[in-house]
Amino acid sequence: MKKLFTKISFIFLIGIVIAACNAEKRVPDGKRLLTKNKILVNGKSTSEENVTNQLYQKPNGKLLGYPLRLNLYNLANLNPDSTYQAKFTADPGKFARKSKWLSAKQVNRLGKSFWYHGIHDFLKKTGEPPVIIDTVKSAKSVSRLKYYYFNNGYFNVDAEYKLDSLKSKKGQIRYTITTGNPYILDTIKTAITTPVLDSLYEASKALSLLKTGKQFKTENFEEEKVRVTNLFRNNGIYYFQPTYMSYNIDTIQKKDKANVDLIINNYSYQDKDSTRTEPFKRFKISDVNVYTDYTANNNAKPIKDSVQYKNFNLYSHEKLQYKPHAITDAIFISKGSYFADNKTVLTTRYLSNLKVFNYPIVQYEIDKRDTTYSSLIAKIYLTPRKKYSFGASADVTHSNIQDIGIAFSPTLSIRNLFKGAETLEISARANLGSSKDLANPKNQFFNVSEYGLDFKLNFPRIFLPFGTEKIIPKSMIPSTLIAIGFSRQTNIGLDKENFTSAFAYNWTPKKNYTARFDLFNAQFVRNLNPDNYFNVYGSSYNALNTLGKTYSVDPTNFDTDGNLIIQNGTSGFTSDVINDNTSLTAADDDYKSVKSIEERRVRLTENSFILATSFTFTKTTKTDLQDNTFYLFKSKIESAGSLLSLISKTSGLATNSNGNYELFNLEYSEYIKSEFDYIKHWDLTKEKVIAVRSFFGIAIPFGNSKNIPFSRSYFAGGSNDNRAWQPYSLGPGSSGGTNDFNEANMKIALSAEFRFKILGQLKGALFADAGNIWNVLDNVTDPKYKFENIKSLQNMALGTGFGLRYDLSFFIVRFDFGFKTFNPAKDSGEKWFKELNISKSVVNFGINYPF
Incomplete structure (x- = not known):
């Protein structure tokens, strides 16, 4: 509490100092600080961006109405060297006295220290000098305004400016514009x-x-x-x-x-x-010549190998290293067609996308064999990349499991593996992380680790035994991905081995559209330490331990302190309850609680196998990382286990004691899952952006499953979700996040942010996050957890707060402070505005923006 009071006092003191600054401190006598530009168009005030951008002078920037950067600049000493030397001029003996305990050189260097010099450099760089009214620039602004309106059809526009003097050394410029009628x-x-x-x-x-x-x-x-x-x-x-x-x-x-x-x-x-x-002529392509191993050094060397394939001529200075179709499939310039710039662009784009060549060069020359001089020879120069390349990356990471992590990933790339422009990537990864929320009996800082190996083979075409050109033409840049991977994790205490494989098709139906069809996506999760469950999930253990002390009939289930022994005691007591060896009956609430705890333990510790097929569609208008006016829509539908059930039923396979089918003595998961994600950004200019996101996801188990595997379920809270709650701590429904890692099979999330610049590379944000997770159509029966009808939406949690972000160019470091504004887990009358204080805030650290 004392530390918190000190921080608040310090912030309050800084606020007083800044507020006490005189905004006109650096304004020379006879000059005026520009406080406002007022633009009147046909008698009406306007702040339209296209109009205000014509002005050569704009007032100093403000943060929430306060000229922070101007006052920071006014705090700076513009001549710190002179000020430092003036101390010794006013008191000649002072330099000698300081030199007795510091050398003369050190005394001079002291003037360059942060306290005397650096702090003022920082304030000048971070701050903003006062904008002094310059009537010459105002006259130039008038000319630009007239030119702007003239270009918009107002040929008889008239404009002028007037300086309005305000008290002290302040003033505003009033621009009056009369447009007349547009042409x-x-x-x-x-x-x-x-x-x-x-x-x-x-x-x-x-x-x-x-x-x-x-x-x-x-x-x-x-x-x-x-x-x-x-x-x-x-x-x-x-x-x-x-x-x-x-x-x-x-x-x-x-x-x-x-x-x-x-x-x-x-x-x-x-x-x-x-x-x-x-007259202009229409040119046709008479030949398409492809030079497959072009470099500046070998350009003059003779051609040693050539192939004619489907009206394409392929040349090589050495032996041709590519199957002809691998290259010609990527070329949209064809013999006999008319010259077209868009085909040139599409060709260079596709060839670059193969990742086996550097950026291609496409040139055209007049075909002198044509006496009408209306034919072109297209020459495509390809420079191969190295067949083998090695890369490595190291990252500082943050996720919902670990607060901070250090990752290292070496990658070996092998290009043109089968001479069809295929690429194989072999990558390894290792990660060490720290999380304060996980089981950590040895109190180790790095208590999260992972290592793995992945193989990704990419074919620059749809890999099928029949042609797909009519369905997915090559202009959509199709590709096929075959991937397998293995990883071993030591994270929440159960520890896992994860085996994955995928066979997927990717293509771009139109510009800004992407589509992916996973023919299959398989995942096998093997828990290495299931007996550690109750050491990890402490809340489940505490609940079971309390019930055990009341109903257990076997004293061997307890240790000397009277608590259930993990694992023998917990499993013994659970078995006694389910087998009716205690006073509890199936109708008792405590019986249901024990059974629910056991069902959750089994689900989270049993090995799982998922064989899924999915389709993902994405559309975005985003052009680059600096684009702040765009939208992104992403949808996905996934089906798991249906094919295996169909095979099992038609083959007449027997079910196990639970009535489910097994594969390799393991019940596979069966469900259907659908997700919708929408992001929209509005640029309000001056580095102000409004960003919103909406997400809906639902996974419904059926057939072979009564619930969703942990790896495919949803959670709420965290740095990229509802930031007023820690990861996995929100929901389901109004249950209050009683479990250690709360998850469910349905999720709704809505977020909005107002982003703005504070000073320099420091940005700020005000945000609101709403949403929750629920159980629906699965084996969870507690009404607090379930989504039953539209009234369940009243359990949407609301978190609000503010964030600080620092732009490091290559990524953004983010801190968000979230406050529980509406908490559905609280009693009626206690849900709204009861946790809006610093002590109950949640601080989330993140890398880059949340959406």
């Missing part, structure tokens, strides 16, 4: 000299961005140039460039209207000392 496009005509271009344009005229009745906008004219250029260059017009296209805009004797003439002249070229013109 509207009236008659649109074309003058296209080359007939073939005229025909192509007329065929796509409906897609034109210039239409009668639309407001004049310069950007539409520029975008129409881009559209027409792409149209022509994707239809064989090899020499066409945007410069061949121009506009004649006539507003004479027109009131607020403009006639537009779109002009495209003939192709012009230099012939010796004169310029000639002629």
Whole structure:
């Protein structure tokens, strides 16, 4: 409590110091600090981003209405060297006195220390100097505003500025803009000299961005140039460039209207000392030549090997190392087709995606064999990557199991394994981690470990015995992944071995779309230390121990302290209850509690086998890591065990004592699972972003299963979920997270964040997370755990809080402080706003943004 009071006092003191800063401290006499830009358009105030971006000067940035960076800058000493030396000028004997216990050199170096110099450099760098009103820049802003509105069709725009002086050394600039009526496009005509271009344009005229009745906008004219250029260059017009296209805009004797003439002249070229013109030609591809081992050094060497395959010519300076189809399947430029830029782009993209070549070079040259000079030879130069490459990576990690971990992963890549552009990746991984929440009797810092080995073989095509070109054409960049892996974990105390394998197809149906079909995805989980269950799941043990002290009839189940012995005592007492060797009957609540504890123990400690088929579809508009205006939608459906049950039934296999089928003496899991995930970001400019996420998932057991395996179930809480709860501590339903690792088979999660810049690379966020997990259509009977109807949504937990994030460029370090705003586990009247204090907050550490 004392430490907390000290921290709060320190923060409060800093706040007082900053608040006491004079915002005009660095404003020279006769100058004014810019506090506001007020823009009036036709008498109405506007803060539209496109308009405010035209201004050369903007006020100092604010955090929640407070000019933090300006006041930090004002705290800095702009000339710390002079200040330090002035101390000795004012008191000449001071330097001598300091030199007695510090050398003269050390006294001089003291002036460069953090306290005298570095802190002021930090404040200047982190802070922001005052924005002083500059009327020259205001006049330039007026010119830019007029230009902006002119480009949006306001040809008679008028603009001016006025300086409004405020008290002290402050002022604001008021920009007044009168636009008049915008000009509207009236008659649109074309003058296209080359007939073939005229025909192509007329065929796509409906897609034109210039239409009668639309407001004049310069950007539409520029975008129409881009559209027409792409149209022509994707239809064989090899020499066409945007410069061949121009506009004649006539507003004479027109009131607020403009006639537009779109002009495209003939192709012009230099012939010796004169310029000639002629109609544009449509070029066809006469040959496609592929150089499979091109380098700058061997370009002049003779070709030693060549193959003609499906109208493609493959050449090699040495022996050809690739099956022809492996390369030609990735090429969309074909003999006899018209030249097209989009086919060039698609070809380079697909060839790069093979991961066996460096970025390819595609060039075209006129085929001199064609006397009409309307044919092109496509030349594709491929530079192979090394067949073998080795890489290694080391990471600091964070997950829902471990608070912090150190991971190391070496990888060996083997390219063109079977001469069909296949790639094999062999990767090992080792991880050491620490978690304060896990069983750790020896009190070791690194109490989580994992090591494993994975093999991934990728084929750059759909690997099937029949053709799939009509269903999944090669333009969708299909691939086949075959993977197997093994890992051994020492984490929550049970310790596991995990064997996985997958056979999956991937393709991109359209730009920004991805699809994956797992023909099968198998997982075998083997628990190595099941007898340690009650040492790990302490809450289950405490509940069973309490019941054992009341109902056990066998004194050998207890130790000298009167507690159930793990494992003999817990299993002995459970067996006595289920076999009716105690006073409990099946109708008693305590009997049901013991049975529920045992069912959970069996489920979490038994080995499990999952053979699943799934389909995943993703669509996103995200362009890069800096994109803050995008959405992502992801859906997945998975079915497990159905094929095995079908085989078992048709084969007439016998069931075990539980009425279930077995594979290798192990009951396999059977369920169907579906998930939907949606993320949306809005960029509010000035590094302010609103981000939301919604998630729904449900897994329904049937047939061979009455519940969902732990590895396929859902949990709530943690740094990427509801941040007011620790991982696995929320739900199910209103149960209050009584188990050590709470999970269920249905989940709803909703999150929203407002992200903003604080100063420099330090960012902030305000967030709200809602959601929970429930049991539905499985063998859980307690109504607190179950989702029964729409009223169960009243158990949606709500967490709110704030976060601090620091951008290290290659990743973001994140701390989120969550508060339980609505806790469904509390009694009525105690659910809302009863845990909004620092002592009950949850601090989550994370890497990168949660969504």
